[in-house]
Amino acid sequence: MTPRRRATLRDIAAALDLSVNTVSRALAGKDAVSPETRERVRAEAERLGYVPNTMARSLVQGNAMTIGLVITNPSNPFYARLISAIEERGRVRGYSLMLMVTEDSVDNERRVVDELMRWGVDGVLAVPVQHGSEHWARLGAAGTPVVLVNRDLPGFDADLIGVDYYGSARLATEHLLARGARELFLVEEDLDISPVAERVRGFRAVLAEHGVTVRDDHMVKVPTRRREASSEPWDPVDSYEIGRELAARIEPGAAVLAGNDYFALGVYRAFTEHGLNVPRDVRVAGHGDHAFAAYLAPPLTTVRLPAARVGAAAVDRLLERMTGEPAAAGPRRTLLPAELVVRASSAPPEGGI
Numbered sequence: 001m002t003p004r005r006r007a008t009l010r011d012i013a014a015a016l017d018l019s020v021n022t023v024s025r026a027l028a029g030k031d032a033v034s035p036e037t038r039e040r041v042r043a044e045a046e047r048l049g050y051v052p053n054t055m056a057r058s059l060v061q062g063n064a065m066t067i068g069l070v071i072t073n074p075s076n077p078f079y080a081r082l083i084s085a086i087e088e089r090g091r092v093r094g095y096s097l098m099l100m101v102t103e104d105s106v107d108n109e110r111r112v113v114d115e116l117m118r119w120g121v122d123g124v125l126a127v128p129v130q131h132g133s134e135h136w137a138r139l140g141a142a143g144t145p146v147v148l149v150n151r152d153l154p155g156f157d158a159d160l161i162g163v164d165y166y167g168s169a170r171l172a173t174e175h176l177l178a179r180g181a182r183e184l185f186l187v188e189e190d191l192d193i194s195p196v197a198e199r200v201r202g203f204r205a206v207l208a209e210h211g212v213t214v215r216d217d218h219m220v221k222v223p224t225r226r227r228e229a230s231s232e233p234w235d236p237v238d239s240y241e242i243g244r245e246l247a248a249r250i251e252p253g254a255a256v257l258a259g260n261d262y263f264a265l266g267v268y269r270a271f272t273e274h275g276l277n278v279p280r281d282v283r284v285a286g287h288g289d290h291a292f293a294a295y296l297a298p299p300l301t302t303v304r305l306p307a308a309r310v311g312a313a314a315v316d317r318l319l320e321r322m323t324g325e326p327a328a329a330g331p332r333r334t335l336l337p338a339e340l341v342v343r344a345s346s347a348p349p350e351g352g353i
Contacts, residue, residue: 007048015044066096067318068121070112072104072129077290078307079127082149085311086125093319095122102129110135117142123318128153130193145321149314152194159321160333161314165195168303168338169202172257172285175301177210179346181255181283184212185246187239187267188259190221199259199287220246222263236266243270250276255283255346261290264300264345279347289341298344306336 013023018041026033026041033041067090071079087097098121102108106129113135116124123145128136133156140146140158150162176184186203189196200219207214222238239262246256247270258264264286271278278284278298286293289304313334 007050068116068124070126081307082311085308089312089315123322147318164335165198166202169199171340173206176255183254187220239263239266243267247274252281258286261286261288283346301346304339
């Protein structure tokens with residue numbers, strides 16, 4: 001079966017004995033065309049199944065009505081929610097989304113930036129790799145506004161919309177101390193990225209304020225080597241191995257704050273195998289409030305991250321830059337607060353606080 005040819009402005013014009021310019025103005029709702037003609041054109045366009053050519057229109061109007069989104073790993077549940085929020089907000093504002101994935105590779109990121117420049121997107125939202133900013137500076141110098149999302153980028157002066165990870169770690173650490181924890185451990189990614197650095201800073205700050213000593217072995221780093229070939233954002237086997245090492249030396253009454261809920265999942269398994277009960281022997285809290293957190297046994301206390309609000313705010317900030325907010329106003333940093341979700345994994349000991 002021969003596919004039907006796509007209807008054009010010329011087809012509508014020929015059917016109604018009008019000029020192509022008149023049809024174009026009518027479909028655009030221009031005042032120079034009478035309401036009667038606009039209605040005739042609309043009805044004929046619908047009959048013919050006419051669909052506007054967005055790319056052609058963008059060439060005429062000088063904008064692509066497209067936002068580029070550069071993300072490190074879309075399988076990360078936080079980033080999956082972020083992508084959905086950005087797509088929805090962009091669509092409401094009349095923009096399409098071009099998604100590009102870097103897998104935390106600087107080489108991939110440079111290639112992605114080159115592609116975005118060739119496509120001529122109107123603006124870019126970026127979760128940066130964190131190493132190397134010259135390609136982003138080149139994109140900005142070419143006149144394409146860039147807003148950083150969730151991660152800061154040293155050496156690149158741009159707006160940032162993200163989560164207050166310093167505050168989120170403070171929330172969880174204060175909670176574990178209030179629930180009677182006598183010794184605290186932080187299980188974190190072994191990555192040089194701003195969310196990790198901010199969570200570490202918040203954790204240390206609370207303990208310092210309470211006069212709690214933090215030894216080097218309290219800061220437990222989960223290696224990244226086993227995750228490079230995984231399609232998952234984090235593999236619980238990483239934290240399971242770390243949890244086994246931790247279980248052999250942790251004392252009853254201690255608590256563990258995990259940098260994400262996947263790490264808490266691995267720690268749970270290791271502690272259970274070692275005969276440690278959560279929360280009787282060890283309290284545990286996570287980060288992310290992923291879907292499985294409420295269904296662990298016991299349900300996991302965790303920090304709910306405002307992914308949807310970050311995504312919507314990032315689109316709004318980018319459109320402000322795209323529509324002429326003066327660069328002289330300088331970059332702005334907006335960090336949205338997280339919410340502590342208290343469940344049974346951090347319950348105090350019997351007779352405790």
